[in-house]
Amino acid sequence: MSTIYQAKSIRTMDPHQPHATHLAVKDGHILAVGTGADVADWQSAWGPLELNTDFAERTLLPGFIEGHAHMMEGLLWDYHYVGYYDREGPDGTIWPGLKSIDDVVAHLKQIQETRDDPSEPLIAWGFDPIYFEGRRMTANDLDSISAACPVAVLHASLHILNANNFIMDAADVKNADNSEFIRRDTRGKPTGEFLGQLGMYMAMRTTNLDLLAAASSPKTLQTFSQVARQTGVTTCTDLANPVPEGAEVAMRETVEKDSFPMRLVVAYQGNSRPPEESVARMQALQDKQSDKLRFSLVKFVADGSIQGFSARLKWPHYYNGAPNGLWYIEPDRLREYLKAFTAAGFQCHVHTNGDECTEVTLDAIEDALRAHPWPDHRHTLQHCQMASRAHFKRMKNLGVGVNLFSNHLYYWGDEHRAITMGPERAGRLDDAGGCLEEGVPLAIHSDAPVTALAPLFTAWCAVNRLSSSGVTLGGESEKISLEQALYAITMGAAYSLRLDTEIGSLEVGKRADIAILADDPIEVGAAGLKDISVIGTMVDGHVHLNKGRDA
Amino acid sequence: MSQSPPIGSAPKVSLTIIAGFLGSGKTSLLNHLLTQSQGRKITALVNDFGALNIDSELIEAQHGNQVSLTNGCICCSIGDDLMRSLADIMRQDPLPDHLIIEASGVADPTRIAAYAAVDPQLRLDGIVTLVDAAAHALHAQDPYLADNYHKQIEAGHMLLLSKPDLVEAHQLETLEAELRANYPTTPQARVRNGHLPIEVVLGLQAKEQVQTAPPLTPQIEAHGLKSWSGHLPDNLSRNALADKIISLAPHVLRAKGVLADAQGAYALHYAGGRIHFENLDVTPSGHFVLIGKPELPNAETLSTLFQPARA
Incomplete structure (x- = not known):
């Protein structure tokens, strides 16, 4: 079926023809882009094309591309969202932010009273106490929901967990050594809050469930794709996945269905196997790919997070005096892996949060490229939140791209100013302006589920650089323009995934992956960018309308 | 839903964490412990099974990331997910007598030890930190890793000085004296090619x-x-x-x-x-x-x- 879609406005991200109103789709690809005046020519050149005016009052953009998210976003919606900010679920339900511990407890109590089997574990996620002054959540709070089944509240960071006494009793922490990973009250009694991954470990031991299964069940994938569709995303990454034997086949069965509204780029977790074995696994995945499922990237996590004080920073390190963070992989080992994957011709994405880690990773990439020259490798630094201008210059010279964690500016901007980085360094956090000025290819991301998947919001963050309290981080030189931000969430991300010949702009021959918006971002302007309603998407020409929106 | 058997009812598994930088001899030590187990049922969580280079005659079976040895020991690769690997081991029946976790070269071993603080079936026997006698000077001043290095030594309940044969006797003595001055109550021993009586480590x-x-x-x-x-x-x-x-x-x-x-x-x-x-x-x-x-x-x-x- 060949169709011409008429829209109020089409922003193509194609410099040859940035603005249009009509777009023809054939066999899942874009056949033609232009205006009403071109339609007659298209008809005579390409044969009969059906005119569809469903989106005549809508704006079309290239489908958004989320270059750094995790499939866990799809899993967490099996549990109950209790975050501070409103968050849209896969079915379009807006879950209102909960503004106090009492609100969280009341919300979960209501769920406990109405669910089918109240003896099942009750798991909640997205809790973020940094916004609550005063007391912290305790096991007694959660016992008031139920003391007869495991109740666990996972924090937004995914690295802290509050448990009720059902779990605490099983954990037997009363006899435990005095561990810094178990929060205690002033009398030394454990409060029910576990740091590191201890809480998740105990919740898993108590329930015998794999609460955060790495495996990608069809349901998890479906939910993940629905969250993506609600926000206009047509290509999403899972960064990263160890891809256990056989997982690639199961994933493909789900993803291949026309009704599955998303292209999925799985980044293979490079250090999930020893180097030689790991390269072989990646090679074996290559012929398991399809149009909608890619195993084209390798991912490494080199350090921790800034807000978790586990990112590796250069002197003077943390503003509050916390000791420098952690390497998640030995620098020498990273070097070895990067060399092995570069030699085999696989593009690598490396998570580097702190500036020391960014530097060490650039050294490792330079080493790999000296050993195995590759002019268009497109190795990419992910997060890369504290990169300086000097780092960006070096990235430019090495041909390295960057995908910045712009959502941090809003969610943790205030904490970075006050606690982790101090005002000067927080000013250059996620410096998209500097990055583009130095000529480094730019994408921006949400790291969902760490923050909500929503590229228009991410673009808004990079353009406005406002923290949640309304403080602007940095100045004009760190900001990017609205047009640059829209490019970053489409062509910028496509480039970083080596998919820019296929997707990322609306031009002839590319895949018909389209975001359908209620309003034109260019007309709405920078301030309102995050509030634009997404009507749905098109993936390979298949229309997927959002729940809770009228076309 | 299947509830797990009540945890805490089974005997405790004794946990040893082997820490140390890349190349400090963790793998040699593990190889020695696993092959000279003297009847102990040891499960080891390791970073790279292949690197252990276990004699193929000792390997009984391999399933996924788990290798069984003919002497009853089991070796699992951690992949990049220690928490899940550990939870899997602790759900097994029967449980091993002894669990050894090979920390990655940049791990903070106290973070791993913390699992024993919450799991009533795990008893932390100790953190054994390997110190590469030949590379000590380099590691102690590494611009990116020195803090990690000192943290690992500080966390060690026992310090094993590896590769003593690669340095002059007086250098070794100086290193031992330095460590003794900084960590006066932490015992030290020398270990060559991983050879050390199993009682000392486990x-x-x-x-x-x-x-x-x-x-x-x-x-x-x-x-x-x-x-x-x-x-x-x-x-x-x-x-x-x-x-x-x-x-x-x-x-x-x-x-x-x-x-x-x-x-x-x-x-x-x-x-x-x-x-x-x-x-x-x-x-x-x-x-x-x-x-x-x-x-x-x-x-x-x-x-x-x-x-x-x-x-």
Whole structure:
């Protein structure tokens, strides 16, 4: 079926023809882009094309591309969202932010009273106490929901967990050594809050469930794709996945269905196997790919997070005096892996949060490229939140791209100013302006589920650089323009995934992956960018309308 | 939904964490422990099974990321998810006697030890940190890793100096003196190609080596270490005994006793400055074993110290 879609406005991200109103789709690809005046020519050149005016009052953009998210976003919606900010679920339900511990407890109590089997574990996620002054959540709070089944509240960071006494009793922490990973009250009694991954470990031991299964069940994938569709995303990454034997086949069965509204780029977790074995696994995945499922990237996590004080920073390190963070992989080992994957011709994405880690990773990439020259490798630094201008210059010279964690500016901007980085360094956090000025290819991301998947919001963050309290981080030189931000969430991300010949702009021959918006971002302007309603998407020409929106 | 059996009802698994930088000899030590297990059921969580280079004749079966050895030991690769690997191991039935976790070269071993603080079925036996004698100077000043390096040494309940043969004797002595000055209560031992009596690393086994009289493995003396054993009087309280052991630190590497005092029967485990008492409901043998460095006092002095009633 060949169709011409008429829209109020089409922003193509194609410099040859940035603005249009009509777009023809054939066999899942874009056949033609232009205006009403071109339609007659298209008809005579390409044969009969059906005119569809469903989106005549809508704006079309290239489908958004989320270059750094995790499939866990799809899993967490099996549990109950209790975050501070409103968050849209896969079915379009807006879950209102909960503004106090009492609100969280009341919300979960209501769920406990109405669910089918109240003896099942009750798991909640997205809790973020940094916004609550005063007391912290305790096991007694959660016992008031139920003391007869495991109740666990996972924090937004995914690295802290509050448990009720059902779990605490099983954990037997009363006899435990005095561990810094178990929060205690002033009398030394454990409060029910576990740091590191201890809480998740105990919740898993108590329930015998794999609460955060790495495996990608069809349901998890479906939910993940629905969250993506609600926000206009047509290509999403899972960064990263160890891809256990056989997982690639199961994933493909789900993803291949026309009704599955998303292209999925799985980044293979490079250090999930020893180097030689790991390269072989990646090679074996290559012929398991399809149009909608890619195993084209390798991912490494080199350090921790800034807000978790586990990112590796250069002197003077943390503003509050916390000791420098952690390497998640030995620098020498990273070097070895990067060399092995570069030699085999696989593009690598490396998570580097702190500036020391960014530097060490650039050294490792330079080493790999000296050993195995590759002019268009497109190795990419992910997060890369504290990169300086000097780092960006070096990235430019090495041909390295960057995908910045712009959502941090809003969610943790205030904490970075006050606690982790101090005002000067927080000013250059996620410096998209500097990055583009130095000529480094730019994408921006949400790291969902760490923050909500929503590229228009991410673009808004990079353009406005406002923290949640309304403080602007940095100045004009760190900001990017609205047009640059829209490019970053489409062509910028496509480039970083080596998919820019296929997707990322609306031009002839590319895949018909389209975001359908209620309003034109260019007309709405920078301030309102995050509030634009997404009507749905098109993936390979298949229309997927959002729940809770009228076309 | 299947509820797990109530945790805490099964016997404890003793946990040893092997820390140290890349190239410090963790793999050689693991290879030695797994192949010289002396009847212990050891499960090891390792970073790279292939690097262990276990003799293929010792490999019984391989399923996914798990390799079974003919001596009953099991080796699992961690991948990049220690928490899940550990949870999987602790759900197995039967549980191993001993679990060894090979920390990555940049891990903070105290983070791994924390699992034992919450899991009632895990008992932290100790953190063993390998110090590469030949690369110490380099590691201690590494611009990116020095903080990590010192953290690992600080976390160690026992420091094993590897590759002693690659440095001059005086350099080795200087390093040992430096470590002793900074960590006066942490015992040290030298280890070459991973060879060290298993009792030193994993502790003494209650049944075979403490309930009945020694002999300890002849390896102890072959490695230039010393051991002492004897029956302790039951008027010696556990706290008094602890004080006596600590008075000998850092020359004591290991101690174990199956004993009784006014509070009842108990087992004592000592590993690198850490004493752990475990209440027992068996009749204790009163036997006590100590493994230490050559600097330990002679047998007569030890008898006087630990058996004052007879002295």
